Amino acid sequence: MVCIRRSWVLVLVALSMLRVSLLSCEERIAVVIELTGMIDLGKADLVERTLRSAAESGAEAVVLLVDTDGGILDPTRRIVNSIVGSGMLTIGYVPPQGRALSAGAYILLSTKYAAMAPDTIVGACEPRPPDPKVVNAMEKWMESIANARGRNRTALSLMVKENLVMTSEEAAKSGVIDLVASDTHELLKALNITVDRILYIRPDAKSTLLSLVGNPITAWILTVLGGLILLVGLTHPTFIGEGVGLTLILLGIYGLGIVSGGVVPALLALIGVITMLFELKTGHGINALVGVGLACLGLLLLYSGQPLLKPRSSLVAVSLLSFFFAGVVGFYMHKIRQVLLKKEKLLDYKAQLLGKEGEVREDIEPYKTGVVLVEAELWSAKAKRPVTIRSGERVRVVGVEGLTLIVEKVQ
Structure with missing residues (x-):
């Protein structure tokens, strides 16, 4: 009995030693997420998925490289909440020549350890526009981050x-951040984190698409451009334009919903597109300008609804885009109207030709077609009665069969 017990003890010791040996062979990894540019839905999705994967794979730490001027509020909240609730060792780091402004500051300071490279900056979190209610809410949120960390x-x-x-x-x-480090390796060393490999995570196809659609300017362009393509598609015999236009409109509305938190900007953009359509009836350009103005107003509302999105540099782009779209819309509305008028004229050619007189250019034989000149255009023609009408004689249009005129000789 004693021998059996000793055998079990030896087995358990051997198993425990094997487990330790296996664990020692596992690669220790630090995961680095690059957060550069505007903080948007794509960035939030990338951080959430990476933190989950890092926790499941047993990574030593997750480092967030923050280099941004700001971003959209809802994705910023999602990133901060995922950092705080991940259970992972999270480290925020502003790389050399980088900055963590506005939304970037919230993300950086919410990590377990916040670090910055020399001569980098952090802060500038005042909401835009500085509405007192929004300022108070954002201040309390920042204070809660300070207390938690x-x-x-x-x-x-x-x-x-x-x-x-x-x-x-x-x-x-x-005491705003924990330390200053020249690079990621120095940062990990200062925090006594030893790893065998650093795994860099960059935006994949999904997060890139979400970033593209969730950008205010892109969402606005998709909505307006989709409306224009849909309009062009309605004048074309195939359904390609309608399909592409509706797809872009849906993507735009989805993006507008992401960045605005409401339907007003989306409705303004759509009303702007509908107003542009009335330009087809008037043709004087006013409806096109009003439509572009409404769409631009919707775009400006997107920025006013995002307290962490700094519009200073983007306002120039918005203005240029507005003028560009005004010109494009006006040009295409004019061209589309010309096409529709020509099509309408072509569809109504029967009524316009009846009773008109013209001249025979090629003899019309009984039961055979000739050529006549009517309204400055050459037409195939045949006689109403089986008679011969010679070239140079005058005829009158008494009927139309497809693109062939039915004529009779003018007495």
Whole structure:
């Protein structure tokens, strides 16, 4: 009995040693997520999926490289919530020559350890426009992040109330961040995190598509452009234009819903497109300009609804896009109207030709067609009665069969 017990003990010891040996052979990985450019839906999706995968695979830490001027509020909240609730060791880091402004500051400061490269900056979190209710709400959110991570609450509050911006050295001295590091390797070493490999995660196809659709300007362009393509498709015998146009409109509406949190900008963009359609009836250009104006107003509302999205540099792009679309819409409305008028004229040619007189250019024989000149155009023609009408004689149109005129000789 004693021998059996000793055997079991030896087996358990051997199994435990085997487990330790296997664990020691596992590769220790630090996952690095690059968050550059505008914080949008694609970035939020990328961070959420990466944090889940890192937790499941047992990664040592997740480093978020933050280099942004701001972004959209809802994706920023999602990123912060996923960081706080992930259970992973999260590290925020502003790389050399980078900056964590507005939405980027919330993300950086919500991580377990916040670090910055020398001569980088963080802050500028005042909402735009600075509505008192929004400012108070964003300030409380920032204070909750400070309390959760043990950061300088006063400094973080001033980033929201007074648009405070701090250098990496100032942020480290005042307790806003934890340390200053020149690169990722120095950062991990300073935090006593040893890894065998650093895995860099970049946006994939899904997150790229979500970023594209969720961009305010892109969503606006998709909606307006989809309406124009749909309009062109209605004048074409195939259904390609309608399919492409409706697809772009749906993507645009989806994007507008993402970035706006409401339906008003989407409705304004669609009303603008509908107003442009009336240009086909009038042709004087006013409806096209009004339609573009309404669509542009919807785009501006998208920015006003995003307190963490800094519109300074984008306003120039918005203005240029507005003028560009005004010109494009006006040009295409004019061309489409010309096509429709020509088509309408062509469809109504029977009524226009009846009773008109013309001249025979090629003899019309009984039961055979000749050629006549009517209304400055050459037409195939045949006689109403089985008679011969010679070239140069005058005829009158008494009927139309397809593209062949039925004529009789003018006495």
